[in-house]
Amino acid sequence: MSEELQSSAKDEALQDSNVGSPDSERVSEKSSGAGPTEGPTEGPTGESIEEPIEEEASLDQSTAAAEETTMEDGLETLLPIDEHEEIVSEGGKTIIRRGIFLLPNLLTLGAMFSGFYAIIAGMAGDFNEAGWAIFIAGVLDGLDGRIARLTNTQSAFGAQFDSLSDLVSFGVAPSLIMFSWAFEDIGRFGWAASFIYMSCAALRLARFNVQLGTTDKRFFVGLQSPLAAAVVTFIPWVGHKYEVAMTQPLAIGLAIGTVFIGMLMISNYRYISFKEIDFKGTVPYLFFVAAVVLLVVIAQNPHETLLLMALAYATTGPLMWLYRKQQSLRSK
Numbered sequence: 001m002s003e004e005l006q007s008s009a010k011d012e013a014l015q016d017s018n019v020g021s022p023d024s025e026r027v028s029e030k031s032s033g034a035g036p037t038e039g040p041t042e043g044p045t046g047e048s049i050e051e052p053i054e055e056e057a058s059l060d061q062s063t064a065a066a067e068e069t070t071m072e073d074g075l076e077t078l079l080p081i082d083e084h085e086e087i088v089s090e091g092g093k094t095i096i097r098r099g100i101f102l103l104p105n106l107l108t109l110g111a112m113f114s115g116f117y118a119i120i121a122g123m124a125g126d127f128n129e130a131g132w133a134i135f136i137a138g139v140l141d142g143l144d145g146r147i148a149r150l151t152n153t154q155s156a157f158g159a160q161f162d163s164l165s166d167l168v169s170f171g172v173a174p175s176l177i178m179f180s181w182a183f184e185d186i187g188r189f190g191w192a193a194s195f196i197y198m199s200c201a202a203l204r205l206a207r208f209n210v211q212l213g214t215t216d217k218r219f220f221v222g223l224q225s226p227l228a229a230a231v232v233t234f235i236p237w238v239g240h241k242y243e244v245a246m247t248q249p250l251a252i253g254l255a256i257g258t259v260f261i262g263m264l265m266i267s268n269y270r271y272i273s274f275k276e277i278d279f280k281g282t283v284p285y286l287f288f289v290a291a292v293v294l295l296v297v298i299a300q301n302p303h304e305t306l307l308l309m310a311l312a313y314a315t316t317g318p319l320m321w322l323y324r325k326q327q328s329l330r331s332k
Contacts, residue, residue: 115169131237171201200262269317
């Protein structure tokens with residue numbers, strides 16, 4: 001009897017010890033037929049065990065990133081051109097801006113193309129086409145900067161690109177056009193005059209870039225390269241129209257004049273910039289009427305009118321300097 005009581009007590013103790021054990025839970029789970037519970041399961045220490053689905057998602061993301069990097073490396077290998085990056089300040093923060101603004105740089109590119117076409121036309125002896133090409137280059141050069149300011153798309157890239165375009169259109173092109181029309185028969189003196197003009201244009205553009213933002217915006221220091229190019233290019237333009245016969249004295253005089261125009265570009269004479277004109281604001285009615293009359297006059301005689309306008313503007317720098325000199329002497 002005592003043995004039966006002891007055996008029954010042992011059986012009860014074993015049953016109590018098996019309750020709550022992992023093995024008993026697994027056995028009961030299998031016997032009940034219940035599947036795995038939803039969500040992350042917990043281990044013996046209570047830590048969360050990630051589901052296989054999350055591991056597969058992270059694996060897919062890593063694979064996609066690796067494929068994208070491989071594709072970018074392949075494109076850089078095929079087309080080794082880095083994206084333009086420019087450090088700018090916006091809203092008081094310094095950021096890196098990628099890419100370039102399209103509209104103003106397209107206008108600058110058009111001006112450069114017009115200057116290049118003027119070189120080809122001048123070397124071929126078609127000075128009428130060369131004159132029109134320089135005129136178009138001047139119009140586009142005046143538009144790109146103003147449009148960039150109006151649309152707030154100024155950039156350091158655009159400023160440097162504009163200077164290189166100006167050197168081609170208003171430095172190299174006018175010197176070669178004048179050389180092809182007048183300087184070939186005077187030898188070294190002719191190409192020296194052309195080179196001096198082109199060098200002065202480069203020096204003027206370099207100085208302008210350095211002084212950008214530090215000078216009075218109402219004036220340009222030195223004759224602008226587009227206006228200097230207009231004087232040098234429109235002389236052959238008008239001469240070709242009237243079939244002026246080139247002589248050696250005339251060629252020498254034109255060479256001296258070309259050098260003088262080049263020196264005006266690197267001088268300290270101040271020229272009105274017309275940047276104070278507000279194109280978004282109102283203007284007097286008489287001003288608009290004068291613009292209409294000017295357009296009509298230019299349309300009637302474009303060659304002569306544009307040349308006279310360029311010459312008149314080129315003389316304003318020395319005349320204003322003389323006027324200020326006299327005023328200062330009178331004040332003393």
